[in-house]
Amino acid sequence: MPEIPPPKLIKALGDYDLLPAIIFVPSRRRCDESATEVAFDRSFSPNTEKQSARQEIYDEFVIENPEIKRHKHRKILLRAGVASHHAGHIPAWKFLIEKMMSKGLVNALFATSTVAAGVDFPARTVVISNADTRGNDGFRPLEASELQQMTGRAGRRGKDNVGFVVLAPSNFQNPPRIAKLLKAPPDPLESKFRATYSSLLNLLDAFGSFDQVREIAERSFAFRHTARQITKIEKKNERVSEKLKRRIEESGLGITIDDIIAFERLVSARNRLDEKLPLTRADLRLRWLKENVKEGRIVSKGRSGKQFLLVLNVFGNNVSTMREDGRGANIALSHIKRVYAKRYKINERSIEDAFYDIYEGRNPIVKEPKLSNRRDDTEAPAALISELIDKLIPEELSEAELEKAQQLFWENLEDAGAIQRNLVDIESLKSEIWIPFENRARVLDYFGYLDFGRQKISEEGQWLADLRIDRPLHVGEALKEGIFDQLEAKETAGLMAALAADFERDYGELHLSNKLFGALDKVEKIVAEVSNAEWDFGVEPTEEINYSAAAAAERWASGANWSDLVRETRAEEGDLVRLLSRTGEALMQIAHLKGKNSAAAKLARETSEIILREPIR
Amino acid sequence: MARKRRGKSRHSGKPKKKNKSRSNSGYFKERKRRGDFAEGDRKPGISEAQKESLKRLLSGIGIPEPQPFVPDEFQTDALEAIETNDVLVTAPTGSGKTWIAREEIRRLLADRKRAWYTTPLKALTNSKYAEFGEEFGSENVGILTGDRKENADAPLIVGTTEIYRNQLFDALRSGEQVNTDFVIIDEAHYLADEYRGHVWEEAIILSPPRIRLLLLSATIGNAKEFAGWIEEVRGTKVEIINRAGSRPVELRAAFLAPNTQLFPLVNDEGKYNRVINQFARKDNDQGRYRRIRR
CATH class of the missing domain: 3.40.50.300 (P-loop containing nucleotide triphosphate hydrolases)
Structure with missing residues (x-):
């Protein structure tokens, strides 16, 4: 379906008396373009009375919010009562629009669907032009709750008898789907409970033992589902056990349910022994590789064995490696030809050394053992298991009874196995919520913020617990290493912004000062170190630091004025505000620290005061 | 598929023919060229039944009488x-x-x-x-x-x-x-x-x-x-x-056709209004709507 151009769309809505309207469009750019298009349409005749009313509100508003003066859509809003609104606009812009809308001075607002959640200004009509919305990767169909969020803006209480949702045509419109979605029941609330360093430190300090922290974690809404699953499995297990028990008792052979379960475990252990027996040379080699290919080692690949790679990580049968030119390569474990003995740290200098050593012949090859199919090492345990199985059968049974007993054991093998598997399932379900906490505890233990064995947080953990920020570990390590000691406010701002920013967002290409660059280099090393530890303990590693954010924040903290910053970074105002406000908040957390960190705290306080000036707040 | 190749003998270098509309294409022109926009105001004749349903769709639009606040x-x-x-x-x-x-x-x-x-x-x-x-x-x-x-x-x-x-x-x-x-x-x-x-x-x-x-x-x-x-x-x-009843203000759904004609999205029985299907894309499978943007 062809689209209706925005000016014509607004006119049509006006003809049906459906204005004011909020028009949802798929991207920030389209919001801005559509508003411009409407405002400069030649057939548009402005209502001078409303125009001057808008001007009046604006004149008053701009006194308190001077950053609005240079807003690129100022004229459009004032002239035509049309506005664009999305997360790229500065917060004050939203308030201005809100003010005008509440007085009925805005005819049309073009907005992205992400804005729907935070907007508190209803209109008579909402227009939906896309049945899809932008997800994390590409477009996906709109969800019922998202549509509800949007239609929730239609109809002003006390100002409208009826509210409207109008579907406008586009290539990505789907009226039947939306019609269905409008009738859909509301989505259920789903838990997104997760472990964080901050919560773990605070809870452990408050309650004093892992058991108690675990108990708290298991009170989460997420665990309620898990608990229900567990009860279900337990009930199933009970039923199976009951049946099994009855069958055993009926036999009258003096065999217990425990005997059957023991039998099942022994039999499956014997089966596993057989399975573990490597069948081919390739299997044996793979097993050897698994034991010897380790992070930080050099391996070679290819027939000639002359392509060298540095191992970064091994997961299952895959190895993630780095080539000499710095590019990453994922290879299968079985493709590795040789393994070299030395292990290197994963940082810039030692990586260079690693490849240099290889060419200089200073890194010996790990000798591969002669591989052969040895059967004998599993024979003894297998025999032992068979002996144990025999012992399960009661003594002094007649020939007929013995046969009956054996039949009983084998016939119930499957049920006993099911009981066993269910118990394992229950165990793993039970630890699902807790394991991420435990893994984080090990990372914190590694860096000295808590003592895993004694289940206590250390002195350093005490102050880290007070830092309620997104990446406490990185900031904690930076404080411990004294990185802040050599910095001034503007570099401190840059450093914290690098950690506070979204990893993938681009805030322009301003230059970093040398001093800040040096500090970020050190932070980068910390990030690598933390990520390595996180990998080792099964915690998803954190993202990298954002250099463009650092540069933007450094510029802001050195006293740049707002419009220069926006112009030079070419970032969207709303994104900059969010970045700097988050940076300021993180700094205020540091500002509360005491003792050894009091110098850094003072610096953080000063920096936050510089950063949190208008229009950041 | 094999592409036909033109001999280079006649025109050496760049092809002479340029896409004119590209040279000075603003955003709007570009979109017009792509055919994003509907053409003109060709409204097909509206049946009496359609007029009636449109009237019902839009009935009661406007500002309610101010009422003293009484909590729900x-x-x-x-x-x-x-x-x-x-x-x-x-x-x-x-x-x-x-x-x-x-x-x-x-x-x-x-x-x-x-x-x-x-x-x-x-x-x-x-x-x-x-x-x-x-x-x-x-x-x-x-x-x-x-x-x-x-x-x-x-x-x-x-x-x-x-x-x-x-x-x-x-x-x-x-x-x-x-x-x-x-x-x-x-x-x-x-x-x-x-x-x-x-x-x-x-x-x-x-x-x-x-x-x-x-x-x-x-x-x-x-x-x-x-x-x-x-x-x-x-x-x-x-x-x-x-809250009994889902919304404070009644919500009605409509579809605005490319010719700016307005249709109720659902009919009186609350079912999807099939009249709208005439505006569906016809260039892919039997006029069904495309699902997800690639």
Whole structure:
């Protein structure tokens, strides 16, 4: 379906008396373009009375919010009562629009669907032009709750008898789907409970033992589902056990349910022994590789064995490696030809050394053992298991009874196995919520913020617990290493912004000062170190630091004025505000620290005061 | 597929023919060229039945007579329930959830008690701070967000859920009590937020049972389960107040055709209005709508 151009769309809505309207469009750019298009349409005749009313509100508003003066859509809003609104606009812009809308001075607002959640200004009509919305990767169909969020803006209480949702045509419109979605029941609330360093430190300090922290974690809404699953499995297990028990008792052979379960475990252990027996040379080699290919080692690949790679990580049968030119390569474990003995740290200098050593012949090859199919090492345990199985059968049974007993054991093998598997399932379900906490505890233990064995947080953990920020570990390590000691406010701002920013967002290409660059280099090393530890303990590693954010924040903290910053970074105002406000908040957390960190705290306080000036707040 | 190649003999170098519309194409021209826009105002004849349904669709548009404010039943119900129990209110935006919170705060402040109002967003916190300051006197209201701390000892504190959770952490670690009798959790459905949702759960789990909770949420599909969970972890009773009828203002759905003709999206029986299908794309499978953008 062809689209209706925005000016014509607004006119049509006006003809049906459906204005004011909020028009949802798929991207920030389209919001801005559509508003411009409407405002400069030649057939548009402005209502001078409303125009001057808008001007009046604006004149008053701009006194308190001077950053609005240079807003690129100022004229459009004032002239035509049309506005664009999305997360790229500065917060004050939203308030201005809100003010005008509440007085009925805005005819049309073009907005992205992400804005729907935070907007508190209803209109008579909402227009939906896309049945899809932008997800994390590409477009996906709109969800019922998202549509509800949007239609929730239609109809002003006390100002409208009826509210409207109008579907406008586009290539990505789907009226039947939306019609269905409008009738859909509301989505259920789903838990997104997760472990964080901050919560773990605070809870452990408050309650004093892992058991108690675990108990708290298991009170989460997420665990309620898990608990229900567990009860279900337990009930199933009970039923199976009951049946099994009855069958055993009926036999009258003096065999217990425990005997059957023991039998099942022994039999499956014997089966596993057989399975573990490597069948081919390739299997044996793979097993050897698994034991010897380790992070930080050099391996070679290819027939000639002359392509060298540095191992970064091994997961299952895959190895993630780095080539000499710095590019990453994922290879299968079985493709590795040789393994070299030395292990290197994963940082810039030692990586260079690693490849240099290889060419200089200073890194010996790990000798591969002669591989052969040895059967004998599993024979003894297998025999032992068979002996144990025999012992399960009661003594002094007649020939007929013995046969009956054996039949009983084998016939119930499957049920006993099911009981066993269910118990394992229950165990793993039970630890699902807790394991991420435990893994984080090990990372914190590694860096000295808590003592895993004694289940206590250390002195350093005490102050880290007070830092309620997104990446406490990185900031904690930076404080411990004294990185802040050599910095001034503007570099401190840059450093914290690098950690506070979204990893993938681009805030322009301003230059970093040398001093800040040096500090970020050190932070980068910390990030690598933390990520390595996180990998080792099964915690998803954190993202990298954002250099463009650092540069933007450094510029802001050195006293740049707002419009220069926006112009030079070419970032969207709303994104900059969010970045700097988050940076300021993180700094205020540091500002509360005491003792050894009091110098850094003072610096953080000063920096936050510089950063949190208008229009950041 | 093999492409036909033209001999290079006649034109050496660049091809002479240029795409003219490209040379000076602004955004609008570019889109016109792509055929994004409908052509003209060709309205096909409208049948009497269609006219009738359009009339019904648009009937009653306009501004209602001003009416004296009378609280809805769900509002007074909630206010009654909160005197003795925790309460979960589920209702769509704009239907008057804040009114309940405000009246309960009024009652508490008159009794010299203390309340905490949590919101997920700084902007929302700021506007609530202004709103309550006007209502209850600015000396009675304080604000706590990541970058703002004013009048922190006031009997009513407005702040982000993170800050409230942090206060719970601090209280637990120091063995003290959070200094409040009542907590309002606005936009409680943020519990399902991918990144921040855990904070809401922590706040609910760690709030001591002596503190009464009023949770204000958008309409959710599992209110009973949610309330049941709160009862379990806090050992309190949670009453669910659901706003009868889903919206404060009636909602009607319509489809605007490329020729700007307006159609009701559903017919009188509440079924999808098939007349709209004539505008579907015909260039792919039998005029069905394309699903997802590639």
